[in-house]
Amino acid sequence: MREGFSNTQACRIVGVDRRTGQKWRNGRRPTGTQRTAAEPVRVTPEPCAAGRFLCEAERVHIADRLRERAPVRTIAAELGRSPSTVSREISRNRHPVSGRYRPFAAQARADRRRPRPRPGKITRNPELRDFVQARLDLRWSPQQICHALREQFPGRPEMHVVHETVYQALYVQGRGELRREVAAALRTGRTRRRPRRQARQRRPRFTDPMVMISERPAEAGDRAVPGHWEGDLIIGSNGASQIGTLVERTTRYVMLLHLPGGRTAEDVRDALLATVHTLPAHLKRSLTWDQGSEMAAHRDFTTATDIPVYFCDPASPWQRGSNENTNGLLRQYFPKGTDLSVHDHEHLTRIAAELNARPRRTLDWHTPAQRLHTLLTT
Structure with missing residues (x-):
């Protein structure tokens, strides 16, 4: 029967009575005289050519298994479908009065609903x-x-x-x-809808392939080893000014990048190079950033500093939790909607020093500067 023969044809080929073959097909439960049970022979239909919609053979299989009182999840697994697909099919296309599921009537109802376009x-x-x-x-x-x-x-x-x-x-x-x-x-002011792709369907962000955060070493995730940094940009009013932020994951030490010329990939790369060159070697292990266009030159930065850059998944700011929290603290000094170009390099250095001298509960009320000083001296 798995080869496509009917019950009668299969019984004739095997050489047994039709009723005997029907018992074999439906299986048997253990009884007093027959202690061994037998699973029923189930014929799984071929998947539909379209793939998206259920076909008539699948509806026949659903009806047969419902008569056998099979669970919906079992039927879905046999068909290779989602359990919700089978559940919706049964509730939509069962008989409105008796509640029984008849496959050919269900197929007719589905065909009547399918024509497009439908009036809204x-x-x-x-x-x-x-x-x-x-x-x-x-x-x-x-x-x-x-x-x-x-x-x-x-x-x-x-x-x-x-x-x-x-x-x-x-x-x-x-x-x-x-x-x-x-x-x-509408608040967006758009007269045409902007398509949104799923994360896995997006085009590559940069010419050089990104290394995702899932490949970042475990020592960076548990904050056991210092030297792993998180970075981002703070944007000023009308997107016309910016400040770069770097946070060390273990000590929460903050460093600010002065970006007076803009936030192009070259500007951010040069500012990062000038900042990380002031760090000792054991504090230069990795950098985690989001997928902003300012990191298009990440390969040049890695080549010059030997610091790998890891990128967060789209729309996942929690993967840079320390940096997001620090940016919130920095908004006390750089409120939203203000011009950030008025802050020179010396002013940014003073603000970073003030923030690094603030005790943190997550550091047992030590300051980031104290924790970094301990690392440098020991």
């Missing part, structure tokens, strides 16, 4: 469209509109939508559900 919910309901349109004219966000719909129409599910439905009505071409000019009322 906002298009089908003029009252809903006018409500959303009026709130967009008042510059409400889609999330605020959806929350107001649920509060104002609690017992009318036809008036309930999620914010993605509103965005689709605004941005998708050819729908005509909402006036395109109201998209300018």
Whole structure:
């Protein structure tokens, strides 16, 4: 039967009665006379050509296994599908009255729902469209509109939508559900949607390949060995000024980079070179940075200093926790929205010294300067 023969054909080939083959196919439980049990013969259908949607053979398999009272997770594992896919299929396409799952009727229901394009919910309901349109004219966000719909129409599910439905009505071409000019009322001001790629689908950030933080040595992660640094930039008002920050992970010692000319890859590279050359050799082990464009010259920095640079994953600031916390402390001296170009190199040095002289609870109330001095002397 795994080769595609029916139960009758398989019994004829093997040379047994059809009922005997059916018992073999369905398996048997241990009894008083027959103490050994036998697992049923399960025929797993071939995956659909499309891959994304369930096919008729898979629906037949789901129906057979439901009659055998198999769990949903077991059925999903046999089909190579997600358990949620099988669960949704059963709840969507079962008979509305009896609740039984019939595979061919389920296939027909799925085929009826599949044709595209489908009219949107906002298009089908003029009252809903006018409500959303009026709130967009008042510059409400889609999330605020959806929350107001649920509060104002609690017992009318036809008036309930999620914010993605509103965005689709605004941005998708050819729908005509909402006036395109109201998209300018959104806070982003965009009339076209900006695509967002998944992290694994993004293009390489730099010409030289990055070494990710997952490959950073374990000694940097547990802060047992000093000399591993975290870096970032603090940006001033209108993105026109910047200051570089370096934090040593073990001692929390802070060093500030003066960047008066800009934050290009060459500017940041030269400032890093000038700063790390003042450190002793045993405090130059690694540098961790985010994937900002200012680190495009990371290979030149590594070649000149022999310090490997490790990059954090996208949208993962917690992987540089010490640096993020230090940047928050530095905002006491450099408030957001201020011009950072007014601070010269000497002023940055004084601020770093003041911060390094501040006791820290994570250092048993020692200061970063004291911890660094202990490392240098011992």
